[in-house]
Amino acid sequence: MTTAAATVGAALSVRGLVKRFGDHEVLSGIDLDVPAGAVTCLVGPSGSGKSTLLRCMAFLEEASAGTVLVGGEPLGFVDTPEGRRRLPAARIRAVRSGIGMVFQQFNLWPHMTALGNVAAALRVVRRLERAEAEARAMAQLRTVGLEGRAGHYPSQLSGGQQQRVAIARALALEPRLMLFDEPTSSLDPELTGEVLNVMRRLAADGMTMVVVSHEIGFAASVGQQVAFLDGGRILLRGTPQEVFRKPRHPRLDQFLDTYL
Numbered sequence: 001m002t003t004a005a006a007t008v009g010a011a012l013s014v015r016g017l018v019k020r021f022g023d024h025e026v027l028s029g030i031d032l033d034v035p036a037g038a039v040t041c042l043v044g045p046s047g048s049g050k051s052t053l054l055r056c057m058a059f060l061e062e063a064s065a066g067t068v069l070v071g072g073e074p075l076g077f078v079d080t081p082e083g084r085r086r087l088p089a090a091r092i093r094a095v096r097s098g099i100g101m102v103f104q105q106f107n108l109w110p111h112m113t114a115l116g117n118v119a120a121a122l123r124v125v126r127r128l129e130r131a132e133a134e135a136r137a138m139a140q141l142r143t144v145g146l147e148g149r150a151g152h153y154p155s156q157l158s159g160g161q162q163q164r165v166a167i168a169r170a171l172a173l174e175p176r177l178m179l180f181d182e183p184t185s186s187l188d189p190e191l192t193g194e195v196l197n198v199m200r201r202l203a204a205d206g207m208t209m210v211v212v213s214h215e216i217g218f219a220a221s222v223g224q225q226v227a228f229l230d231g232g233r234i235l236l237r238g239t240p241q242e243v244f245r246k247p248r249h250p251r252l253d254q255f256l257d258t259y260l
C-alpha cells in the first residue's frame with residue numbers, strides 16, 4: 001500500500017484509499033492531492049465512487065485501507081509498523097473541524113430561520129453565545145447575498161437560497177477546505193447559477209474546494225484540477241484543458257455524451 005508523504009502545499013491528500021462495502025469494492029486505490037487555495041473537481045458517472053471519496057475525505061465514511069491527510073495530519077487512522085491504528089476521537093474531531101461540507105440535499109432545520117440555521121451550527125459546534133453566533137451568522141448570510149432573507153424559514157426560500165444558507169452554515173465554522181457533493185443537482189436549472197456564482201466567488205477568494213458536479217462548464221472554468229473517476233479509480237487527472245482536450249479518453253467521451 002502507498003503511504004507516500006503528502007505533497008507540500010496540499011490541503012488534503014489521499015493515498016492508496018480503498019473502500020469496500022462488504023464484498024463490493026467501491027474505491028480501488030485512490031491517490032489524490034487537493035492543492036491549497038485551488039478548486040479540484042471530481043467528475044464521473046453515477047456509481048463511480050465520487051460521493052464515497054468525498055465522504056472518506058471528511059471521515060463521514062471510514063476507508064477500508066489507505067490514508068487521508070488534512071494539512072499533513074492523518075484523519076481517522078495512521079499506518080504504523082504494527083498496522084493501522086485509529087486515532088483518538090478528540091484528534092479526529094480536531095482535524096475534521098477544518099472541513100466544511102455541502103450536500104445535494106440542503107439538510108436545513110425546517111423549524112429554524114435562515115439565521116437560526118447558521119447560528120445553530122455556531123452555538124452547537126463552537127459553543128458561542130446567541131448574540132455572537134447570530135452576529136457571525138448574519139455576516140455569513142451577507143457573503144452569500146441572503147442578509148435580506150435572514151428571518152425566512154427554509155419553506156419560504158427557493159432551493160437555490162436554501163443551498164446558499166447551507167453554504168453559509170458551513171462557512172460560518174471557518175473551514176480550511178470545503179467539500180461540495182453535487183450542490184446544484186436537486187435545483188431547477190434556473191437556480192443553479194446563483195449557487196455556482198457563490199462558489200465561484202468563494203474560489204476567487206482563495207478557498208480550497210473539492211467539488212463533485214455534473215456542471216462540466218463550472219469544472220472547466222473554475223477548476224484548477226479535474227479528476228475523472230470511473231469504477232472506483234481515477235482514470236484521468238489534470239488541468240481542465242488536459243482532461244477535456246480532444247482526443248478524449250473514450251470513457252470520458254461516453255460520460256460527457258451521457259451528461260451533457
Ligand code: ADP
Nearest residue numbers: 021024026044045046047048049050051052053
Ligand atoms: P457516485 O457518488 O459517484 O454516484 P457513490 O460513491 O455514491 O457513487 O457510490 C459508489 C458505489 O458504492 C455504488 O455502487 C453504491 O451503490 C455503493 N455504495 C455507496 N454507499 C454505500 C453504502 N453505504 N453501502 C453499500 N454500498 C454503497
Ligand code: MG
Nearest residue numbers: 050051052182
Ligand atoms: Mg454521489
